[in-house]
Structures are given as structure tokens and as C-alpha cells.
Amino acid sequence: MINDTIQALTIAGTDSGGGAGVMADIKTMQERHVFSAAVVVAVTAQNTIGVADFMAMPEKLIDEQFKAVADDLKIRAAKTGMLADVPSVKAVVANLKKYDLGPLTVDPVMIAKGGARLLSEDAIQTVKQELVPLATILTPNLPEAAELTGMQIESSDDMLVAAQKLQDMGAKNVLVKGGHEADDNESSDFVLLENGDSFWMTSPRVDTNRTHGTGDTLSSCITSELAKGKSVEDAIRIGKEYVSATIEQGIQVGHGHGPLNHWAHVKGEANDDEI
Template sequence: MVNDFPQALTIAGTDSGGGAGVMADIKTMQENHVFAAAVVVAVTAQNTIGVTDFMAMPTKLIDEQFQAVAEDLKIRAVKTGMLADSQSVKTVVANLQKYDFGPLTVDPVMIAKGGARLLAEDAIATVRDELLPLATILTPNLPEAEVLTEMHIRDEATMQLAGHRLQELGAKNVIVKGGHETSDTANDFVLLENGESFWVSAPRVETNRTHGTGDTLSSAITAELAKGADVKTAIQRAKRYVSATIANGIEVGHGHGPLNHWAGRQLKEEDD
């Protein structure tokens, strides 16, 4: 019975404000009934107003965190978030190739809600060339998809084109998130490994309580994969969960406030 409980791993940076990064990942996985472990790649000084500073962890410590997790836990699914710089990305890639942690969700975090850069410019190519080919699921927002594909995304047709280009870069399954659009619904384009494509949508909520949305979606997907869900089901359940965390918001902070990660309990009550 040891290690029988579903376990997932987040590889990302911290958020001292509690709304994004490793903090949001752990909350999300816990609320979706999965035990969460973490490899901290960077530490940030931030809150709902913005990021003041961050520091990447020494690569030796990143390696040691991976080893510690692998020696004791049974990780069934893993995700990446903020990876800071090129050397950190390379270290994470090497460890993901060394240890079998199950399906990988890559959230290519580049810029914080307040505009602070969370991925060094020279690391973008490393993410594109070395990390994306390992991805079971890739979850970029529109600005991130534009950077990775080097194209301008202006409508649903170009979202679909971007999805195909990202798949050509090596990601097996792709979600191009439409949260930066201005329509009445938040529409995400999904392209699966088998060629199937579809849209997942939710009513857009007028709120600035959306800090950590990308982290939460990728973590919810990872949690579902850790429990054994297939990719399509994991994406659909995660989208529903994130929509609930936004729609049932909480008032914390003076800027881009965090999501209500407890909303998952309300979803379970509805299902029951």
C-alpha cells in the first residue's frame, strides 16, 4: 500500500504572495485529491501587485530535489512552470529524461500578470528545442504561443494554426489558451496527438482575480493525469475546475488577486 495514493510533481518557482507558481500548484493538486510534491527551480519576491525580484536555484540543488523525490515517492504525472533561465531549463530537461515521472504538462511561463519577465530571453530557444519535445501536453497562453511559434495570433483560425505549429515542435497535445481574448467566452483550442481537435469554453468573468490561472489549469490537468484520466478528459475536467475558481472568487490583495482554489469542493458537491 506504500505509494498507492496518486502523487504528482510540480517543477516551478515559488510565489511569496501565494497565488501562483508552486503555491498554486500544490493547492490545486490537493483540491483535486492528489498528493503534491515540488522541485523549486526559482524563488520570487512577489504579491498580487507584481514581481519585485527572483533568483534561480543552484543547479546542484535542483538535481538533489529531483533525486530526493525519485528515491521516495511514486510520481504519476508532472508539470513544469516558471523555469527562470536557460541553465535551469537544461537541468530540468536532463532530470526529466533521467527519471520516469509519467506524463509531462509544460506550462511555458514567460511573463507574470504584472508584466515582469519570468523566463530569460535566451531560455526561450532552450524551452522550444529541448523541453517541448518531452511534453505530453503544452499549455501556452496567446502571448506565449506567439513567442514559441513566432507568429501573430489574431483570431480562432490563427489559434488553430499555432496549435499545429506547436505540435510540429514536438509537443504531443496542445492547448492554446484564449484567456487574453476580449470575447464573452474564454475559448481554448485543443489539438490532440491523434489529430482530433476541439474547443473548450467557459463564460468570461469580469474580474481581476485571475492571478495564477495558467498554473492552476496545468496543475489541474496534471492531477487528473495522476489519477489515471486520459488527456482529453483531464483537459475538460481541468477547464471546468479553473472556471469555478474564477467564478467563485475571493478578495485577497490589491492587484491581480488569486483564484479560489476551494471551488473544487463546490464542484464535488454538485457532482454528488
């Protein structure tokens, strides 16, 4: 059958250093045996040390990219990452409403590992009001969850409250990533599902600074699994296992916050041709 290969879409910014953004998304989807298409919303000049500059794409070009993908490809799931500014967020939201791109994973990228802000202050409000309600799965880290909810998150109980607040804002399922939590031994993520069920995912913390692109990789792995037809819970659990493997089986690239090993093997997983 023509056009029946599993396809997914990343809607995000580029990373000239290759470790995050659209580059990480494409690598992840490829490793999960999903064909990746992309709508580039912004272009960054960055490497493992930091972000030197970025520029948002014109709204017309964002629209044309969406149209080109939707006219030809059969997208089964999509994700958003860096969206830069208010016009970009609004353009993305309008196109997500216009085209059927399957379940949507929203990674509310705001600040880069090196501290550079990747989402303007006024755009945060637009994300909260217009993008979050479209999310099948919302995947904020602790600083992003705090920014979106307006609350301080300093404990496991706070993570539960934040997840509920984010769900009340319209996100169907919420994954609050605890990687920024001050625990030297473990990293714990909290998941609140649409049906009210919830669970924790815990993994040993790896002593490394090779974690650039973690959020992008997690959200694109989840998107890949959703495109394959996996349940939300299964997609999230697979995403966690894959990201843990990319950190544990690290590579040496650059001199700062290095990238993940996207060709890492998940222990106990089927052979590549069976994924």
C-alpha cells in the same frame, strides 16, 4: 500498500504572495485529492501587485531535489512552470529524461500578470528545442504561443495554426488558452490532440481581476487528473471546469491581480471523497 497514494510533481518557481507558481500548484493538487511534491527551480518576491525580484536555484540543488523525490516517492504525473533561465531549463530537461515521472504537462511560463518577465530571452529557445518535445500536454496562453511559434495570433484561425506548429515542434497534445483574446463575453481555448482530433472549450468571461495563477492552476489540475489515470481529453476538460469555478467563486486577497479560489466547488462533480 505502501506508497500507493496518488502523487504528482510540480517543477516551478515559488510565489511569496501565494497565488501562483508552486503555491498554486500544491493547493490545486491538494484540492484534487492528489499528494503534491515539488522541485523548486526559482524563488520570487511577489504579491498581487507585481514581481519585485526572483532568483534561480543552483543547478546542483535542482538535481538534488529531483533525486530526493525520485528516490522515495511514486510520481505518476509531473508539470513544469516558471523555469527562469537556460541553466535551469537544461537541468530540468536532463532530470526529466533521467527519471520516470509519468506524463508531463508543460506550462511555458514567460511573463507574469503584472508584466514582469519570468523566463530569460535566451531560455525561450531552449524551451522550444529541449522541453517542448518532452510535453505530453503543452498549455501556452496566446502571448506564449506567439512567442514560441514566432507568429501573430489574432483570431481563432491563428490559434489553430499555432497549435499545429507547436505540435510539429514535438508536443504531443496542445492546449492554446484564449483568455487573452479580445472578446468581452467568452473565453475560448483550442485543443489539438495527438491523434489529430481537436475541439474548442468555451466559458463565459468573468469581469474580475482575480485571475492570478490561472495558468498554473489549470496545468496542475490537468496534471492531477493525469496522475489519477484520466485520459488527456478528460484531464483537460476537468481542468477547464475547475479553473472556471475558481474564477467564478472568487476570493478577495491583495490589492492587485488577486488569486483564484482554489477550494471552489465544481458544479455537478462528485462529492469530495469520490473525486
